[in-house]
Amino acid sequence: xxxxxxxxxxxxxxxxxxxxxxxxxxxxxxxxxxxxxxxxxxxxxxxxxxxxxxxxxxxxxxxxxxxxxxxxxxxxxxxxxxxxxxxxxxxxxxxxxxxxxxxxxxxxxxxxxxxxxxxxxxxxxxxxxxxxxxxxxxxxxxxxxxxxxxxxxxxxxxxxxxxxxxxxxxxxxxxxxxxxxxxxxxxxxxxxxxxxxxxxxxxxxxxxxxxxxxxxxxxxxxxxxxxxxxxxxxxxxxxxxxxxxxxxxxxxxxxxxxxxxxxxxxxxxxxxxxxxxxxxxxxxxxxxxxxxxxxxxxxxxxxxxxxxxxxxxxx
Amino acid sequence: xxxxxxxxxxxxxxxxxxxxxxxxxxxxxxxxxxxxxxxxxxxxxxxxxxxxxxxxxxxxxxxxxxxxxxxxxxxxxxxxxxxxxxxxxxxxxxxxxxxxxxxxxxxxxxxxxxxxxxxxxxxxxxxxxxxxxxxxxxxxxxxxxxxxxxxxxxxxxxxxxxxxxxxxxx
Numbered sequence: 502x503x504x505x506x507x508x509x510x511x512x513x514x515x516x517x518x519x520x521x522x523x524x525x526x527x528x529x530x531x532x533x534x535x536x537x538x539x540x541x542x543x544x545x546x547x548x549x550x551x552x553x554x555x556x557x558x559x560x561x562x563x564x565x566x567x568x569x570x571x572x573x574x575x576x577x578x579x580x581x582x583x584x585x586x587x588x589x590x591x592x593x594x595x596x597x598x599x600x601x602x603x604x605x606x607x608x609x610x611x612x613x614x615x616x617x618x619x620x621x622x623x624x625x626x627x628x629x630x631x632x633x634x635x636x637x638x639x640x641x642x643x644x645x646x647x648x649x650x651x652x653x654x655x656x657x658x659x660x661x662x663x664x665x666x667x668x669x670x671x672x673x674x675x676x677x678x679x680x681x682x683x684x685x686x687x688x689x690x691x692x693x694x695x696x697x698x699x700x701x702x703x704x705x706x707x708x709x710x711x712x713x714x715x716x717x718x719x720x721x722x723x724x725x726x727x728x729x730x731x732x733x734x735x736x737x738x739x740x741x742x743x744x745x746x747x748x749x750x751x752x753x754x755x756x757x758x759x760x761x762x763x764x765x766x767x768x769x770x771x772x773x774x775x776x777x778x779x780x781x782x783x784x785x786x787x788x789x790x791x792x793x794x795x796x797x798x799x800x801x802x803x804x805x806x807x808x809x810x811x812x813x814x815x816x
Numbered sequence: 817x818x819x820x821x822x823x824x825x826x827x828x829x830x831x832x833x834x835x836x837x838x839x840x841x842x843x844x845x846x847x848x849x850x851x852x853x854x855x856x857x858x859x860x861x862x863x864x865x866x867x868x869x870x871x872x873x874x875x876x877x878x879x880x881x882x883x884x885x886x887x888x889x890x891x892x893x894x895x896x897x898x899x900x901x902x903x904x905x906x907x908x909x910x911x912x913x914x915x916x917x918x919x920x921x922x923x924x925x926x927x928x929x930x931x932x933x934x935x936x937x938x939x940x941x942x943x944x945x946x947x948x949x950x951x952x953x954x955x956x957x958x959x960x961x962x963x964x965x966x967x968x969x970x971x972x973x974x975x976x977x978x979x980x981x982x983x984x985x986x
Binding site: 511528531532534535536538541542543544546547549810815 | 876878879880884885886887888889891892893894895896897898902925928929930931
């Protein structure tokens with residue numbers, strides 16, 4: 502029994518893409534497609550979540566993700582409350598579940614949760630009242646499902662589908678919840694060849710069990726791919742000397758125009774942001790014609806509207 | 817039960833609409849078809865009345881429905897596309913089957929989020945009665961009061977042929 506689904510097979514919480522059926526992923530992408538045109542209207546809102554209170558509960562900072570969730574919720578006409586817990590209750594010693602119980606007492610209908618500990622959103626989902634919905638906005642190294650979904654949306658928009666795609670996920674896979682969500686989504690949606698390209702020290706030991714092909718050289722890993730999914734080098738999660746230096750990393754693993762030439766000529770480049778220019782990605786690529794990094798941000802709003810509207814209705 | 821063919825009903829709509837929309841159609845006229853059946857009816861009317869030059873759009877009212885809280889989001893939402901300024905337009909809103917009027921209410925709300933039209937008139941292939949809101953229809957293919965029927969659907973096959981299908985109450 503998947504704790505993310507209702508008994509009749511509808512999405513209840515969005516915690517991870519691991520184990521979600523292709524039918525649900527496709528439904529989210531299709532619904533997001535319809536939310537994209539909502540931005541064409543003079544009034545860029547729809548009334549679906551009128552009267553619902555959505556709490557963005559961020560135990561770890563993230564301006565961009567929190568902002569896109571906030572915009573998505575506001576375009577659905579929900580009331581949004583932003584809480585940066587890292588700077589308040591937790592520092593006073595309150596437990597995670599106490600914080601959530603207090604926010605539930607303020608009549609929350611949905612929690613959007615970011616936490617540095619893997620499984621935080623799952624824990625909250627197991628303890629909230631039955632009518633409350635939980636969206637994982639990133640938990641530790643485990644999952645960042647809405648980022649994975651918006652990357653799938655971007656791939657489908659620019660490449661038409663998944664069944665003939667060769668995709669490379671490049672960089673700090675070890676620390677990346679984004680990579681895990683991308684790999685689960687790609688394999689579920691039928692992408693026949695998912696590669697990871699990274700130094701040995703930035704790969705989890707069990708990575709091959711996720712159904713990916715491992716490469717340690719950029720020129721081999723990028724050869725003839727349709728899309729390059731760059732990851733951010735997570736300096737803040739880096740403990741111990743896994744890498745020689747940022748300059749050395751750029752030389753071997755940074756995506757430069759020269760290295761991008763190994764990919765197909767029409768390959769697209771994605772990055773979840775924020776970018777470390779001159780470390781994992783060269784400015785000429787980040788600002789180049791093959792980059793779809795800014796469309797990703799726009800699509801992220803539509804994808805989050807789709808997720809929140811699928812969770813909140815029909816109770 | 818025997819239902820008239822959609823072609824017959826489109827003929828009747830054309831008779832009513834021709835004097836209003838024909839060659840002297842109002843300069844601000846625009847057509848809006850409601851997904852999915854209303855879009856098919858709109859396409860047929862465009863052909864029959866030669867309205868190819870009139871701006872037209874398609875809408876899906878799922879994001880404006882009043883039963884979202886009870887039933888959740890419709891599984892198959894289509895994008896709405898209104899490629900013209902709604903402000904000041906005389907809009908002909910087109911749907912296949914009119915019943916409670918709740919979809920039309922949702923459609924009107926949606927259109928007003930694009931701008932303030934000069935007017936909205938409604939054309940439907942089948943008016944089943946049973947209104948739950950104070951709404952009337954301007955152009956109708958047929959009025960069918962069939963209490964034993966739970967729903968009427970407009971269907972389209974691969975060749976583009978339209979048929980009406982009635983589902984009787986159990």
